[in-house]
Amino acid sequence: MATEIQITKVLNGLGQFPGCTSCGCRIRFGDQECPRCGEDLYDELWAWAEALIDVVTDQED
Ligand SMILES: [Zn+2]
Numbered sequence: 875m876a877t878e879i880q881i882t883k884v885l886n887g888l889g890q891f892p893g894c895t896s897c898g899c900r901i902r903f904g905d906q907e908c909p910r911c912g913e914d915l916y917d918e919l920w921a922w923a924e925a926l927i928d929v930v931t932d933q934e935d
Contacts, residue, residue, distance in 0.1 A: 880930050887926040892918045 893900045894908035895918060901908060906916050 883930045884926065887922075887929060890922065890926075892922050 888903075891901075891903070892915065894911060894913050894915060896913040897908060897911045899908050899910040901915060906919060907914050
């Protein structure tokens with residue numbers, strides 16, 4: 875069961891969704907490549923999701 879704190883952390887994390895590392899273009903949710911330059915962002919998305927899950931599952935607070 876998700877707690878309010880966890881939900882808040884997810885919503886905050888969505889604001890840190892990475893842009894294109896190549897041209898800086900903001901990407902839409904669900905995209906795994908840049909709509910402008912075609913850069914593959916899968917690795918960046920993976921790292922973002924991994925970090926977010928660490929934050930959400932952190933039981934310290
Ligand atoms: Zn790009």
